[in-house]
Amino acid sequence: MAGKCWLTCLANLHPRIHLPNRQTCTIGRSRDTKIKSKRCSKSQVEVLADYTTYTLTVHQVGPNASGVNGTSLLYGNTAQLKHNDILEILQGEYHHRIEFEPPPPPPVPKEDNQTNPTTTVNSEMPRRKANTDLKRKSPDSEERDTGRTKRAKEQKGVPGWEEYDNGDLLVLNKDMEGRAKIACYDVDGTLITTKSGKVFAVGYDDWKILFSEVPGKLKQLHKDGFKIVIFTNQAGIAAGKHTVEGIQKKLSAIFDKLGVPVQAFVSTGKGSYRKPALGMWDFFKDKANGGVTVDMKESVYVGDAAGRPAEGKKKKKDFSKSDRLFALNADLNFFTPEEHFLGYKTQAFEMPEFDPRDVDDSLPMFDPSSTKVPKHKVEVVVCVGYPGSGKSFLASTYFTDHGYIQANRDLLGSWQKCISAMEKSLQDGHHVIIDNTNPDAESRKRYIDAAKKFKVPVRCFVFNLTKDHCRHNNKYREFSGTDHSKVSDMVYNMYKSRYEEPSLKEGFDDIVKVNFIPNFRKKKDEDLYKMFLLEK
Numbered sequence: 127m128a129g130k131c132w133l134t135c136l137a138n139l140h141p142r143i144h145l146p147n148r149q150t151c152t153i154g155r156s157r158d159t160k161i162k163s164k165r166c167s168k169s170q171v172e173v174l175a176d177y178t179t180y181t182l183t184v185h186q187v188g189p190n191a192s193g194v195n196g197t198s199l200l201y202g203n204t205a206q207l208k209h210n211d212i213l214e215i216l217q218g219e220y221h222h223r224i225e226f227e228p229p230p231p232p233p234v235p236k237e238d239n240q241t242n243p244t245t246t247v248n249s250e251m252p253r254r255k256a257n258t259d260l261k262r263k264s265p266d267s268e269e270r271d272t273g274r275t276k277r278a279k280e281q282k283g284v285p286g287w288e289e290y291d292n293g294d295l296l297v298l299n300k301d302m303e304g305r306a307k308i309a310c311y312d313v314d315g316t317l318i319t320t321k322s323g324k325v326f327a328v329g330y331d332d333w334k335i336l337f338s339e340v341p342g343k344l345k346q347l348h349k350d351g352f353k354i355v356i357f358t359n360q361a362g363i364a365a366g367k368h369t370v371e372g373i374q375k376k377l378s379a380i381f382d383k384l385g386v387p388v389q390a391f392v393s394t395g396k397g398s399y400r401k402p403a404l405g406m407w408d409f410f411k412d413k414a415n416g417g418v419t420v421d422m423k424e425s426v427y428v429g430d431a432a433g434r435p436a437e438g439k440k441k442k443k444d445f446s447k448s449d450r451l452f453a454l455n456a457d458l459n460f461f462t463p464e465e466h467f468l469g470y471k472t473q474a475f476e477m478p479e480f481d482p483r484d485v486d487d488s489l490p491m492f493d494p495s496s497t498k499v500p501k502h503k504v505e506v507v508v509c510v511g512y513p514g515s516g517k518s519f520l521a522s523t524y525f526t527d528h529g530y531i532q533a534n535r536d537l538l539g540s541w542q543k544c545i546s547a548m549e550k551s552l553q554d555g556h557h558v559i560i561d562n563t564n565p566d567a568e569s570r571k572r573y574i575d576a577a578k579k580f581k582v583p584v585r586c587f588v589f590n591l592t593k594d595h596c597r598h599n600n601k602y603r604e605f606s607g608t609d610h611s612k613v614s615d616m617v618y619n620m621y622k623s624r625y626e627e628p629s630l631k632e633g634f635d636d637i638v639k640v641n642f643i644p645n646f647r648k649k650k651d652e653d654l655y656k657m658f659l660l661e662k
């Protein structure tokens with residue numbers, strides 16, 4: 127972990143600025159930065175250093191663009207910078223280097239569950255009409271993609287492996303004979319551990335069988351009529367940290383050592399093949415078990431990402447719950463490696479805070495339940511809610527039916543355009559709903575002021591969902607193929623840090639809470655929604 131993070135001015139105009147761990151700092155026109163240009167706001171960017179991941183989250187607050195490594199950032203957008211990245215406080219001007227001290231350790235090939243800090247630029251308020259600057263891939267990622275495509279083609283050399291969905295899924299022994307009883311396993315931390323003793327493998331040879339009991343147990347199960355099937359997340363491949371051949375050779379070597387026939391599925395990215403989502407399981411059931419129906423009562427799934435809490439200093443908590451949730455989604459009997467191989471009694475575990483199976487549809491849509499829509503002859507409704515809280519869903523399925531014009535920054539491009547759309551609609555005598563996240567008083571004030579200018583009442587509708595519920599909705603949106611850019615966890619943290627509880631003092635005529643009332647058009651949408659889609 128870094129001990130310090132510095133913002134170092136490349137023009138050497140001022141002493142370097144210290145950025146404390148996990149504290150939001152505002153950078154802009156100030157004595158500290160010696161920036162005098164009025165184009166630079168006093169609050170041009172908000173930055174948040176994270177010493178554990180060696181990353182700096184930058185959120186642009188000022189109206190003029192800032193820049194990151196030559197790429198423009200726009201109002202409301204965020205970027206994640208790593209050690210030695212350059213922040214241009216105004217795009218093309220006031221270049222500052224991000225320096226962690228001591229610097230991050232050099233990258234080594236790692237297992238899937240480790241992420242290397244890489245610079246990413248995201249729209250905080252995810253854009254449907256994406257800014258092309260933000261969409262453009264960094265030269266780095268282009269190199270990685272090209273490399274990956276090439277490697278994917280070259281991988282034919284590793285016997286038995288095939289690639290599906292442009293390399294999102296790798297399958298070993300797809301046509302292996304089907305069986306009804308399936309013993310499924312995760313790999314890292316379940317069948318193997320590192321030889322080096324490090325948490326993450328150093329190279330593809332850094333592995334050994336986890337428990338001496340593993341090969342015998344697998345052989346016995348195979349003899350008893352079980353098919354041995356592996357489901358492993360290896361998003362390090364898409365991230366460019368692993369090669370396809372490297373992982374395939376490593377896995378094939380592990381299976382040779384186990385001495386039992388194995389069928390394997392590898393999810394290489396972050397999409398719907400990644401556990402706990404069921405992409406790999408569905409592929410296995412539908413296309414790789416020779417048409418044999420799985421006996422769900424007898425079949426088992428074993429994995430170490432089981433949500434077990436820490437045991438004092440003896441054992442860290444599990445890094446994720448994805449194996450347990452994958453088994454739950456698939457309706458498979460789940461065991462930890464210790465329970466399965468060593469005969470431990472059921473181990474304690476924690477479930478995620480948000481359980482999609484428990485969404486309560488008995489609540490009233492609004493609190494107070496007597497809330498009228500519309501309430502006034504012409505009015506403005508300002509939404510407040512995390513990305514994925516359902517603002518657009520409610521605006522388009524409910525408010526527009528009641529004659530509201532929906533103003534959404536992702537669609538229109540800027541809050542200024544939302545104001546113009548709002549003013550035009552009010553002039554034409556239409557209600558307006560402002561469908562943006564609006565976490566703080568400052569972002570809401572613009573709409574309140576514009577409504578007051580037109581002497582029109584303005585109400586605030588606050589979406590009453592937890593952060594994890596909204597993260598779930600966001601994943602659901604991703605998997606259901608909606609045209610919406612991905613929203614990262616960083617954006618959720620940023621919303622949380624900026625959030626100010628709406629108050630009547632801001633000028634609202636009323637504040638209403640909006641409950642999440644599930645409303646699905648198709649059974650398959652509901653089925654997907656009710657699965658665990660988050661890993662923790």
Ligand SMILES: Nc1ncnc2c1ncn2[C@@H]1O[C@H](COP(=O)(O)OP(=O)(O)OP(=O)(O)O)[C@@H](O)[C@H]1O
Nearest residue numbers: 512513514515516517518519599602603643644645
């Ligand atoms: N009441 C609901 N019933 C079923 N699905 C819903 C409901 N509300 C939202 N969803 C689904 O949840 C996902 C997120 O909803 P939506 O896009 O409306 O969120 P949002 O608050 O507008 O997000 P953002 O601020 O990121 O644009 C979508 O896939 C949407 O279909």
